[in-house]
Amino acid sequence: MREINDFKQVKSYLSAYQIESIFNEQILPHLSLYTFEQGEFICSQGQASQYLYVLVKGKIKVYTTSAEGRTLILSFKTPLEVIGDIEYVQDINIINTVEAVSSVQMIGVQYHWLRKYGRDHAPLLQFLLDIITQKFHLKTNSMSFNLLYPVEVRFASYLLSVSFNESDSLNKEQLRISIKDAANFIGTSYRHLNRVIGQFCTEGLIERNKGFILVKDREGLRALAGDNIYE
Amino acid sequence: MREINDFKQVKSYLSAYQIESIFNEQILPHLSLYTFEQGEFICSQGQASQYLYVLVKGKIKVYTTSAEGRTLILSFKTPLEVIGDIEYVQDINIINTVEAVSSVQMIGVQYHWLRKYGRDHAPLLQFLLDIITQKFHLKTNSMSFNLLYPVEVRFASYLLSVSFNESDSLNKEQLRISIKDAANFIGTSYRHLNRVIGQFCTEGLIERNKGFILVKDREGLRALAGDNIYE
């Protein structure tokens, strides 16, 4: 983590995401911009939490590790997103580990200042409400999805969702997905996911070349996934 | 659903749960008390939502039905709880079906009035934030729990959690649990749950007599469930 002393940058992010109003005059001076390198932890499960972060650039993953050491990825997130909100409101330790997937920039504020100056600031409260309800809704969906459908369907949905987002950038159909990550996200074992991938290849839905996955039949995947997409 | 015109009653509930402040003077006159009979629907997945309800008495269950008709119970809830909060904030249709498990009383307000008079009322916003973050936290837990552990463990946890709450009342250890409900809650099939129940009986953890389940070895269950309890 590196702190960047560039208040202009902070302001410009706030303005870009139209959230200037959520921090009032008293809080503004206590905002800082932080950079995290790829693979760096933004926060770790179980630790005490001190900062509310607003993700403004890059991509992060949120996951939990069970007592037995198994990992379950709860979500990948891109701006605009907030980390530490639940912990702030509930005043509890960090629930999930958050790790930078790419290089990441976040605006951070200490709870301290939020408690002091933000408790009754309606725009902030509304903003948090909005973000958290979104998260909740999304989680509700993925939870029922995970419990109701087999790995095959979940993976098809995952592929669609990921390829959609990624392909914004460059490589239209070629995806560099980490199969391990995918397995943890879907809540299955690496082995089994591999099996399903093999099956998809046989069926001509996808193709794989050394670590990459090429979506060949988007419609076929969609048919498999049904309407259910990790939104 | 039956509307009860008893403003005193409403006031007394608000006071009992120490939430008088969340509704301001303008909103108060628009609060009503509603009664739902056992088995009655409070709201149904996909419908347009109009009311924010505060559960003040009784027990409800929240569940979702997949396109294929499978049911997944997301939670059982007792006061103090709010229904329709996510929908209110996000302005979307009802996400999950909510059904009265016992006879139930709820305080209801139309979104209309909340939008008009409550948008900037910090105590209301704080209250919603608090409730929703709790829900979120709980859901996060149960989601990872469901994905990370086998039915055996989940059911043990379920039994502990349910027997704990129920036994507050009368029958110390005797539980009338609906096995179907339990199966849907855990996200498994009736058949399989039955199998696990049989196994638990063999191991002397529980005993069953015609539809009831008797917890015999709470410690054994706890050992199986580990620390993980549906909170």
Add this chain to the structure above:
DNA sequence: AACACTTCAGGACATATGTCCTTTCCAAGA
């Protein structure tokens, strides 16, 4: 009591998924 009807318990089998291992391959570093 006799009947139809539902719920409950469980058998038999198929499928989904997990665990453990082995082999291959490729890339980073000595």
Add this chain to the structure above:
DNA sequence: TCTTGGAAAGGACATATGTCCTGAAGTGTT
């Protein structure tokens, strides 16, 4: 160039879970 470590792919097997079906037992109705 030669290791060496780790990712990738998949074989073999065990286990967890789902589906379909059947028979027993309870419940209400006539």
